[in-house]
Amino acid sequence: MTARTLFEKVWDAHVVAPETADTPAVLYIDLHLIHEVTSPQAFTELRARKLQLRRPDLTLATLDHAIPTLHPRPNGERPYATPQAKHQVTRLEANCEMFGVELLGWNSASRGIVHVIGPELGVTQPGKTIVCGDSHTSTHGAFGALAFGIGTTEVGHVMATQCLLQRKPRTFAITVDGKLAPGVSAKDLILYVISKIGVNGGTGHVFEYRGSAIEALSMEERMTVCNMSIEAGARAGMVAPDEKTFTWLKDRPRSPRGADWDAAVARWTALRTDPGAKFDREAHFDAADVRPTITYGTNPGMAIPLDAPVPAARSAAEARALKYMQLTAGKPLAGTPIDIVFIGSCTNSRLPDLRAAARVLAGRKVAKGVRMLVVPGSEQVRVQAEAEGLDKVFTDAGAEWRLSGCSMCIAMNGDMAPPGKLVVSTSNRNFEGRQGKGARTVLASPVTAAACAVAGSITDSRPYLAEEAVA
Amino acid sequence: MNSVTRIQSRTAVLADENIDTDRIIPARYLTTTTRDGLGKNCFNDWRYLKDGSDNPDFPLNRPEAKGCSILVAGRNFGCGSSREHAPWALLDYGIQAVISSEIADIFRNNALKNGLVAIVLDTNPHRWLLDHPGADVTIDVKAQTITTPGHAEIHFELEPFARHCLLEGVDQMGFLLQHLDAIKTYEQRQREAA
Ligand code: SF4
Numbered sequence: 134m135t136a137r138t139l140f141e142k143v144w145d146a147h148v149v150a151p152e153t154a155d156t157p158a159v160l161y162i163d164l165h166l167i168h169e170v171t172s173p174q175a176f177t178e179l180r181a182r183k184l185q186l187r188r189p190d191l192t193l194a195t196l197d198h199a200i201p202t203l204h205p206r207p208n209g210e211r212p213y214a215t216p217q218a219k220h221q222v223t224r225l226e227a228n229c230e231m232f233g234v235e236l237l238g239w240n241s242a243s244r245g246i247v248h249v250i251g252p253e254l255g256v257t258q259p260g261k262t263i264v265c266g267d268s269h270t271s272t273h274g275a276f277g278a279l280a281f282g283i284g285t286t287e288v289g290h291v292m293a294t295q296c297l298l299q300r301k302p303r304t305f306a307i308t309v310d311g312k313l314a315p316g317v318s319a320k321d322l323i324l325y326v327i328s329k330i331g332v333n334g335g336t337g338h339v340f341e342y343r344g345s346a347i348e349a350l351s352m353e354e355r356m357t358v359c360n361m362s363i364e365a366g367a368r369a370g371m372v373a374p375d376e377k378t379f380t381w382l383k384d385r386p387r388s389p390r391g392a393d394w395d396a397a398v399a400r401w402t403a404l405r406t407d408p409g410a411k412f413d414r415e416a417h418f419d420a421a422d423v424r425p426t427i428t429y430g431t432n433p434g435m436a437i438p439l440d441a442p443v444p445a446a447r448s449a450a451e452a453r454a455l456k457y458m459q460l461t462a463g464k465p466l467a468g469t470p471i472d473i474v475f476i477g478s479c480t481n482s483r484l485p486d487l488r489a490a491a492r493v494l495a496g497r498k499v500a501k502g503v504r505m506l507v508v509p510g511s512e513q514v515r516v517q518a519e520a521e522g523l524d525k526v527f528t529d530a531g532a533e534w535r536l537s538g539c540s541m542c543i544a545m546n547g548d549m550a551p552p553g554k555l556v557v558s559t560s561n562r563n564f565e566g567r568q569g570k571g572a573r574t575v576l577a578s579p580v581t582a583a584a585c586a587v588a589g590s591i592t593d594s595r596p597y598l599a600e601e602a603v604a
Numbered sequence: 605m606n607s608v609t610r611i612q613s614r615t616a617v618l619a620d621e622n623i624d625t626d627r628i629i630p631a632r633y634l635t636t637t638t639r640d641g642l643g644k645n646c647f648n649d650w651r652y653l654k655d656g657s658d659n660p661d662f663p664l665n666r667p668e669a670k671g672c673s674i675l676v677a678g679r680n681f682g683c684g685s686s687r688e689h690a691p692w693a694l695l696d697y698g699i700q701a702v703i704s705s706e707i708a709d710i711f712r713n714n715a716l717k718n719g720l721v722a723i724v725l726d727t728n729p730h731r732w733l734l735d736h737p738g739a740d741v742t743i744d745v746k747a748q749t750i751t752t753p754g755h756a757e758i759h760f761e762l763e764p765f766a767r768h769c770l771l772e773g774v775d776q777m778g779f780l781l782q783h784l785d786a787i788k789t790y791e792q793r794q795r796e797a798a
Contacts, residue, residue, distance in 0.1 A: 149783060159787070170634050221637060283686060284710060453620065564624045565649065
């Protein structure tokens with residue numbers, strides 16, 4: 134048999150009907166995650182066509198995008214930003230009821246950002262095809278799943294047939310060898326990679342992240358890396374499953390058990406790129422070259438080392454970005470005063486992210502005039518963080534500690550930044566207006582964001598981490 | 605979906621690279637449960653000034669861009685989120701075709717599924733179109749050509765199935781539903797293997 138890549142193995146195992154010159158492949162989907170914002174029109178479509186949802190058992194819904202992260206009012210009412218946001222939630226509740234879909238809603242201890250709860254529950258597994266009406270579905274690729282975002286029409290396709298029409302994407306190996314320096318995180322690494330290959334570098338491709346630096350990453354860090362594949366234009370990013378993956382998944386609420394677990398691990402172990410398998414494209418990086426990295430522009434590819442000067446604009450679009458960000462080429466971002474810090478999103482809101490930020494904040498205060506928002510990725514993360522006392526660290530420092538949700542990553546629930554304000558954010562997109570009309574976003578790692586909150590300006594976290602090590 | 609065979613219009617140009625889905629339709633307008641009426645918020649934060657009046661600097665607000673149904677955009681149009689609200693908003697605004705030298709994967713898929721013709725051209729013809737806003741352009745979906753008076757025809761690639769669906773005005777759900785037997789067989793095989 135010819136040598137195949139990890140992607141090809143997962144793809145081949147899910148082809149219901151092969152692609153031809155005239156028609157795309159029919160690809161089977163093992164897990165369909167849905168949320169309130171991109172599903173209502175798909176349910177409407179099903180009703181209009183008098184179709185059933187084919188596999189409710191392979192479909193899981195949650196509330197995350199437009200929901201408030203503030204606690205309910207004393208009368209039990211949720212403080213929705215708009216009546217429409219509330220309406221989306223009641224629609225999803227009614228739709229799930231009508232079509233027999235399990236909803237991890239307000240009353241569920243498992244609710245959370247769709248890409249955080251999939252792995253947490255153990256429904257995200259190696260070798261699965263996973264889709265969701267959300268581009269950061271690529272996150273699940275950290276487990277060796279083929280996971281990608283789809284539009285609402287396709288959400289309807291999966292609901293009705295459990296399949297999608299797809300042309301086979303090309304493959305792109307991103308190999309990172311060497312070691313990340315202390316204080317340099319997976320977030321810095323992926324921002325660095327995107328800055329090198331560009332925001333369109335992965336268009337039409339599926340990434341496979343490999344090499345010793347990727348193997349050394351924890352599962353949470355691999356999720357951070359795969360999460361941002363879409364920011365380089367790739368629909369999916371994958372990491373071959375290994376012992377770390379299996380250990381992480383074992384005994385999760387919905388992981389296989391007993392003999393099923395053993396059989397699953399045997400299957401999953403074969404999910405690696407064969408020696409000699411060819412990728413359509415390849416890029417190599419050395420982890421030692423990565424420094425604490427932040428963005429300075431209005432797309433995630435406009436990223437530089439934190440202490441480097443802002444580069445001169447190379448195009449009209451970049452000039453526009455610098456103007457929007459109110460930055461001057463040639464000057465470093467370090468030292469620039471900031472207004473808001475957001476720690477959260479499916480990129481960096483898991484327990485280790487919060488622990489890392491708390492290490493910087495412990496015994497310190499958020500600078501005067503800076504607002505800091507910490508939003509856990511899921512209710513599970515929130516409960517665990519509270520059990521460890523992390524919430525206390527944040528609130529003692531002067532930060533707000535919230536219920537889980539997407540919050541200021543997409544700023545559609547009322548958590549948003551006013552025009553002109555500078556936000557240091559652990560999320561994944563720094564597009565114009567992403568965190569509020571006119572708001573300016575600097576993407577960073579959790580430790581960088583926490584250090585910026587304390588300093589009140591853009592700053593390197595490493596001195597803070599070093600002091601902590603001495604103390 | 606209505607069939608789309610030919611689009612003739614003057615072009616409007618947004619030359620910026622990497623115009624993302626948040627710029628096409630900001631997230632705060634996604635709290636809708638229908639596909640309709642998003643046109644008024646298409647390019648919202650670019651198109652309107654603070655007081656809600658039209659921003660004269662937004663190229664599509666210029667008098668000569670009014671009524672144009674072909675949008676020529678800078679490289680990597682539609683990057684970012686999977687929101688299908690982006691093509692819905694463009695269509696509702698009156699755009700029927702988007703031409704760029706690169707179009708983000710999910711946006712392109714979403715666009716074609718809604719009858720918004722998303723065309724990727726080589727850099728040279730793309731450059732020419734960027735430099736000539738208001739060009740009188742005819743897109744022939746069947747022949748896969750773009751013509752402008754006095755210039756050689758430009759050929760473009762279109763995924764054959766998407767092209768078929770555009771020309772016939774059929775949607776892909778019907779095609780998928782024809783595969784139900786194969787889908788059942790696949791599921792049966794999976795159950796046996798487990
Ligand atoms: S946290 Fe942000 S990127 Fe992640 S699913 Fe929510 S809105 Fe999308």
